[in-house]
Amino acid sequence: MNNMFKGQYLLVLMTVLFIIFAIGCAPDEAPVDDGEPDEEETTDDNGSSDEEATDGEVSGELEIQYFVGGYGDSWWKEVIEDFEAEYPGVEVVEHAGANINEEMRSRWVSGNPPDVVYIDGAGSSETQMVEDGQLMNLTEWAEGVELEDGSPLLDSFIAEPSTYDGELYSLPLVFDAWGTWYDMARFDEHGYEVPSDFNSFMSTMGDIQDNEGIEPFVTTGQHPYYFSRGMLYPAFAAHGGNELLADIIQGEDGAWETDEAVEIMENVQEMVEAGYVDSGLGALNHTQSQMNFLLHDNAFIPVGFWLPNEMAGDTPEDFQYGFIPSPMNPEGEPMAIVPDLRPLAIAEEAANPEAAKAFVEFVYSREYAELFSEHTGAIMNLEDVDLSNNPNVPEYLIQANDMINDPDQVQIYYMPHPMSADLETPLSDSLVSLLLGNLTAEEFIEEAEEAAADYRGE
Amino acid sequence: MVQSKKQKYLFLAFCLIPTFIMFSIFTLYPLFSGLYYSFFEWSGSSQTREFVGFDNYTRLFNDDIIPATIWHDYFLVITKVIGIMIMALFIAVALTQLKIKEAPFYRIVFFFPNIMSVVVIGILWTFIYNPNLGLVNSGLEAVGLENWTRPWLGSETWALPSLVLPSIWAGIGLFMLLLMGGIANISKSNYEAARIDGANEWQQFWHVTLPLIWPQIKISILYIVITTLNGSFIIVQVMTGGGPNNSTHVMGSYLYQQAFNQYNFGYGATIGVMILVISLITVILLQFLLRREKVEY
Numbered sequence: 001m002n003n004m005f006k007g008q009y010l011l012v013l014m015t016v017l018f019i020i021f022a023i024g025c026a027p028d029e030a031p032v033d034d035g036e037p038d039e040e041e042t043t044d045d046n047g048s049s050d051e052e053a054t055d056g057e058v059s060g061e062l063e064i065q066y067f068v069g070g071y072g073d074s075w076w077k078e079v080i081e082d083f084e085a086e087y088p089g090v091e092v093v094e095h096a097g098a099n100i101n102e103e104m105r106s107r108w109v110s111g112n113p114p115d116v117v118y119i120d121g122a123g124s125s126e127t128q129m130v131e132d133g134q135l136m137n138l139t140e141w142a143e144g145v146e147l148e149d150g151s152p153l154l155d156s157f158i159a160e161p162s163t164y165d166g167e168l169y170s171l172p173l174v175f176d177a178w179g180t181w182y183d184m185a186r187f188d189e190h191g192y193e194v195p196s197d198f199n200s201f202m203s204t205m206g207d208i209q210d211n212e213g214i215e216p217f218v219t220t221g222q223h224p225y226y227f228s229r230g231m232l233y234p235a236f237a238a239h240g241g242n243e244l245l246a247d248i249i250q251g252e253d254g255a256w257e258t259d260e261a262v263e264i265m266e267n268v269q270e271m272v273e274a275g276y277v278d279s280g281l282g283a284l285n286h287t288q289s290q291m292n293f294l295l296h297d298n299a300f301i302p303v304g305f306w307l308p309n310e311m312a313g314d315t316p317e318d319f320q321y322g323f324i325p326s327p328m329n330p331e332g333e334p335m336a337i338v339p340d341l342r343p344l345a346i347a348e349e350a351a352n353p354e355a356a357k358a359f360v361e362f363v364y365s366r367e368y369a370e371l372f373s374e375h376t377g378a379i380m381n382l383e384d385v386d387l388s389n390n391p392n393v394p395e396y397l398i399q400a401n402d403m404i405n406d407p408d409q410v411q412i413y414y415m416p417h418p419m420s421a422d423l424e425t426p427l428s429d430s431l432v433s434l435l436l437g438n439l440t441a442e443e444f445i446e447e448a449e450e451a452a453a454d455y456r457g458e
Numbered sequence: 459m460v461q462s463k464k465q466k467y468l469f470l471a472f473c474l475i476p477t478f479i480m481f482s483i484f485t486l487y488p489l490f491s492g493l494y495y496s497f498f499e500w501s502g503s504s505q506t507r508e509f510v511g512f513d514n515y516t517r518l519f520n521d522d523i524i525p526a527t528i529w530h531d532y533f534l535v536i537t538k539v540i541g542i543m544i545m546a547l548f549i550a551v552a553l554t555q556l557k558i559k560e561a562p563f564y565r566i567v568f569f570f571p572n573i574m575s576v577v578v579i580g581i582l583w584t585f586i587y588n589p590n591l592g593l594v595n596s597g598l599e600a601v602g603l604e605n606w607t608r609p610w611l612g613s614e615t616w617a618l619p620s621l622v623l624p625s626i627w628a629g630i631g632l633f634m635l636l637l638m639g640g641i642a643n644i645s646k647s648n649y650e651a652a653r654i655d656g657a658n659e660w661q662q663f664w665h666v667t668l669p670l671i672w673p674q675i676k677i678s679i680l681y682i683v684i685t686t687l688n689g690s691f692i693i694v695q696v697m698t699g700g701g702p703n704n705s706t707h708v709m710g711s712y713l714y715q716q717a718f719n720q721y722n723f724g725y726g727a728t729i730g731v732m733i734l735v736i737s738l739i740t741v742i743l744l745q746f747l748l749r750r751e752k753v754e755y
Contacts, residue, residue, distance in 0.1 A: 111505045128721045132504030221612055222699045280589030282612025282702035288588070297590060421720045432702040438614055 059089030062355040063114035065104050066096050067121035070306030071174070071376035078371065083362050090355050099123070108134060113347040115356035118173065120342040126162065126170055127420050129345070135169040136346040141357060142168055147382075148365050156364075158381050158404065159339035162417040170343035171360060174372075175381040176304045177325075177337050177404070178230035184322035186296065195327040196335065198267055205276040208299045215275060218298035219435070220289040221282035224428035227435065229340060230302025235264040235328030237413035238336035245338065249419045251452035256445045264328065265434070265441035272437050282436050287311075294319060302326055304340060305378040308394065321396045325403070325410050334411040337404060340418075341381060373397060379404075426451035489734070495727035502723025514728035523704050523712060524729075528736065530618055531708045534625060535686045535740075539679055541626035542633055546678070549630065550637035551663060565638075569631035576628065576689075580696030583624040587611050587697075611698050614705040621706060625686075625693055633678045640671035669753040676748045683744060687737045709733045 066076055073096055080092050095104055095114055101123030107113050113134065119126045129135050142161075145153040153171070154161075161172050187194060190211060195201035205216040219227045236245045239260035247255035255261060271277050278298055281289065286303075290311050293301040301307075308321045315321075325335035344363065346356045369380035374392040379385075379401060387393045387401050403410045430447040433439040439447070461469075496514055500507035518524060549568055553561045571579060586593045589609035598606045610620040644667065652662050668675075691710025694700060700707035700715060707715070709729060717726025 105503050108503050109505060123718070125721065128501055128503065132501050133506065134504055221702050224701075280609030280612050282614070282617070283584075283587065283589055283609045283698075284612065285699075292590065422722070425715070425720055429701070429703045433614065436612070436614065436702060438703075 057089070058087050058355050058358040060352050060355060061091050061093055062116070062352050062359060063093045063095065064116045064118075064359070065100055065114040066094070066118035067100055067124065068096050068098055069121050070310035071378060072309065075368075075372050075375035078375070079363055079368055083359055086362065087355070087358060090358075092359075108347075111349055112351075113349055115350040115352050116344065116346055116359055118342065118344050119170065120174070125418070125421060126343055126345070127418055130164050130169045130417075134348055136348045136350065136353065137167055137169060138171065138346065139166075139168045142171060145361050145364070148367070153361075153364055156383050158379070158383050159341055159412065160414050162341065162343070162415075164417060170345035171364070172339075172341035172381040173344040173363065174342035175379040176306070176340040176342055177379075177400070178226075178233070178302060178304045178340055179323050179337065179400075180230070180326045181293070181301050181303055181307055182299055182322045182324070183296070184320040185318055186299070187322065192299075194322070194324060196324075197327055197329050197331045197333070199331050201327040202271070202274070202276070205271070205300070206274070209276065212296075212299075214297060214299070215278045216299040217271065217276050218278040218284070218289050218292055218301050219281055220284050220286040221432050221435065222285040224431045224435075225424055226286060226289075226302055228424070228428065228431060229338075230304070231268075231326045231328055232264065232431075233338040233415065234326040234336040234413075235267070236261065237338050238329035238333055238411070239264060242413050242415075245413055246416050249415045249417070251420075251423045251455040253452070253456070254449070255452065256448040262441070262445060265444055267328065268434060269441040272435060277435055279436070282432055305397070305400070306376070308396070309377045321394075323396045323400050334407070334409060336411055336413055338413050338415060339381075373401075420455065423451060423455040426454070492727045492730045492734075495724055496731050498724040498727075499722075500724045501721040502717055502726070503721065507724070510724070514725050517725060518728050518732060523707065524709075524732075526704060527707045527709045527712045530706060531687055531690060531710075533618060534622065534690050534708065535683050537619075537622045538625050538629060538686055539682050541622065542629045542682055543675065543678065545626065545630050546633035546637055547675075550634045550641055551667065553634075554638055554641045555659075555663075555667075565635070568634050571628045572631040574628070576692045577696050579624055579628045580693050584611065584697050587620055612702060614702050617698055617702060617706045621693055621697060624697070625690070628693075629682065633682070636674050636678055637671055640674035641667060644670045672750055672753065676750075679748065680741060680744055683740060684737060687733065687740065709736070 064080070066073070068076075076094075076096065080094065084090060084092055093114075097103065098121070101121055104114065105123070117129075117135075119129065126135075142154055143152070147153060147156055157172060158175050159172055161168055162170060182194070186192075190208075192207055193200060193204050195204045208214065208216040219230070233245060233248075236248050240258065244255065244258060244260055246252075247258075248261070256265075278284075278289075278292070284292070287310075289298075289301060290303065290307065291314060292298050294311060294315055305323075308315070325337045327335060329335050344360055346353060346360065350356045364382065366382055366385050369382040369385040370387065370390060372378065372380040373385070373387055374390065377394050377397055379397065385401075387398050404412065427448055430439060430444050430451070434441065434444045495507075497509060497511060498507040499510045499513070549564070552558065553564055558564070585591070587595075587610040589595060589607075589612065592610075594610060595607040598604065608616060611617050648666050648670070649662055652666050657665065688710065690708045691714060694706050694708050694711040695714065698706040700711045704712075710733065713726045713729040713733070716722045716729060
C-alpha cells in the first residue's frame with residue numbers, strides 16, 4: 001500500500017511540476033521581439049491611434065506619473081488644478097511620489113502605462129524608455145505647439161530637447177543644471193576669491209586648505225555620477241565643445257584619449273594629489289556629502305539646482321548658497337553649463353493621448369515657468385522668463401538665471417541625450433578610484449576606453 | 459476506529475496540496491520564470507524582449523566583476539560563520555553553564571539585533587563608521603590611535619571587512635538561542651560523570667557539550683551560509699551600494715544593479731541562476747563536510 005501511495009503521490013507531484021514549468025516557460029501576452037520592427041507599433045508615429053478621443057475632444061481620464069524629489073510637488077498640484085479648471089471634462093489621476101518610477105514599472109511592462117510621464121528620479125531613464133519604444137514620437141506634433149504669445153514652443157526652449165536619430169520623444173520641462181556650490185557668507189568672511197576657471201579654482205582651494213585645514217572639495221562616492229555630470233561634463237564642454245561631449249556620452253572610440261579629455265583627467269588627478277578632495281568621499285551618499293558641505297567640513301560641492309530645496313531643513317541660518325558653473329574651464333574661456341533636462345513625455349500606448357497632448361501644451365507657459373521657480377527654486381526650460389523682479393525667487397537663482405542668459409560669462413552646451421546606465425556605471429566605478437587616489441589619470445583613461453568599447457559591444 | 463484508505467489520502471491531500479500550491483506559486487514559479495528570463499535580453503520595464511539563447515551566460519563567464527562578487531560573498535560567508543559560531547557558542551555556554559544571575563538580561567540584549575530590520579542595522583552602522591562623526595573613528599582618536607582612523611566604508615581595501623562586524627553583530631542572537639536550546643537538553647549527569655572522571659571545564663566543553671550540540675551547530679552553519687549567499691546583498695546595498703569601485707559587491711547586489719539600475723533584467727536573471735547553482739553546490743558540499751556520526755552518551 002505504501003508503494004502504491006508513493007506512486008500516486010509522485011504522479012501528482014510530477015503533474016503539478018509539469019504544469020508550473022509549462023506556465024513558467026509559456027510566452028506571455030507580451031510580444032517577444034524578433035528583431036524586426038512591428039508594423040502596428042511603428043506606423044503610428046504621432047499617436048493618432050487613440051480610441052477614446054478620436055474626434056479630438058479633450059475629455060475623460062488622464063493619468064499623470066511624476067516623481068517627487070528635491071523640488072516637491074506643490075507646483076504640480078497647482079498646475080493640475082488649473083488644467084482641470086480649463087478642461088472640466090478631464091479627470092486627472094495623479095501617480096506621484098519618491099518611488100513612483102518603481103511603483104509604476106508593472107504598468108509599463110504590462111502595456112498599460114499612464115498617459116503623461118515626467119521622467120526624473122531613481123528608476124527612470126529617458127534613453128531606456130525610448131529604446132524600449134515606450135514613448136510617443138512627438139516630432140510632428142511638437143512643431144505645431146505654440147506658447148500663449150504665439151511663439152513656437154520648439155524655438156522657446158533654453159536648452160534643446162534630446163533627440164534620438166533626429167526624432168523627438170520628450171519635451172524638456174525642467175532646466176536642471178549641475179554646478180558648484182559654495183557658501184557666499186563664508187567666502188565674504190574669509191575673503192576667498194570665487195573661482196572662474198580651473199587655475200583660480202585650484203588657487204582658492206589652496207587658500208581654503210591653508211586657512212582652515214580642511215579638504216575643500218567633496219562629492220558623493222556612492223553616486224559618482226554627481227562628479228561626472230557636475231564637474232566632468234562641463235569640463236568636456238568647455239575644452240572640446242558639444243562634439244567632445246557627445247563623443248564621451250555616446251562612448252565613441254578614442255574620445256577619452258583626446259588631448260582635451262586627458263588634460264581634464266590630469267586636472268582631476270592634480271586636485272586629488274594636492275589633497276583638495278575629501279578622502280572620505282567613497283563612503284558618503286549624496287545627503288551625507290551635502291551635510292558635510294553645510295557643516296563647513298568642505299567648501300565646494302557639485303550638485304544641481306535642487307540642493308537648497310533638498311537641504312532646506314538642515315541649512316544653518318547664516319549659510320548663503322552661492323552657485324557657479326563648475327570652474328573646470330581653461331583660463332580666459334567662458335564657463336560651461338551642460339543642462340541636465342528633466343523631460344515630460346507621452347506614453348506610446350497612452351489611453352487618452354488627446355488629453356495628454358492638451359496637458360503637455362498647457363504646462364509650457366511663461367506663467368507656469370515663473371511659478372515653477374517660485375515653488376522649486378529651479379528653472380523651467382523656457383526662455384525670456386523674467387525672474388529679476390520676483391521677490392519669491394531665491395537670490396542664487398536670479399544670479400544663475402542672469403549668468404545663463406549672458407553668453408560672455410557662461411556658454412551653454414548640449415549633450416545629445418543622457419548617458420546610458422550601461423556606460424555610466426563602469427565609468428563611475430573607475431572615477432571613484434581616481435578620486436580616492438587609487439588610480440592615475442592614465443589608468444582611468446585606459447579603463448574608460450575599455451568601458452566604452454564594452455558599451456559599443458566590441 | 460480504523461481510518462479507511464480513502465480518508466487517509468483525503469487527510470494527506472488536505473494537508474499537502476494547499477502548501478504545495480503556495481510553494482509552487484511563490485517558489486517554483488519565480489524559479490522557473492527566472493530561468494526563462496535568463497535567455498532574453500530585456501530591460502525589465504518594457505513589453506518587448508528579445509530571445510538571445512545563451513548570450514547572457516556567455517556574458518556571465520566574461521564579466522570581470524562576477525568572480526570578485528563570488529569571492530566577496532564567500533569572504534562574508536567564511537568570516538560570518540567563524541565569527542557568529544565562536545561568539546554565539548561562547549555566549550551560549552557562558553549563559554547556560556556559568557550560572558550568571560543576569561543571564562535573562564544578556565539573552566535579551568544579545569537577541570535584540572535580530573528583531574531589528576537589516577536595513578535599520580545597515581543605516582545604524584553607516585553612522586558608526588562615518589569618517590567624521592562615527593563612533594569607530596572617534597573611539598580610536600580617544601584612545602590615541604589617530605593613525606588607525608580611516609573612511610572605513612569609503613576605502614576600497616577596508617569596506618568589505620567593515621561589513622563583517624555588523625553582519626556578525628546582527629546574527630549572534632538567533633544562533634545563541636539555538637545553541638542554548640541544545641545545551642539545555644544535555645543531561646546534567648553527563649557533566650557529573652565527566653567531573654568524577656576528572657575532566658576540567660574546557661575538557662567538558664570539548665568532549666561533552668560540543669559533540670552533543672553538533673546537530674545544532676551544523677544547522678546553524680548551513681543557515682548562515684544560505685542566508686549569507688541569498689541575503690547579504692541587503693547590508694551591502696544599504697551600507698555601500700557595492701562600492702567603492704565594486705569592492706563590496708556581492709552576487710545579489712550586482713544582480714540588483716544589473717537588473718534595476720542598468721536595465722539588464724535578463725542578465726540579472728542569469729546572475730540569479732548562478733546564485734542558485736552556487737548555493738546548491740555549497741550546501742551539498744557542506745552537508746558532506748559536516749557529516750558526522752550522531753553522538754549519544
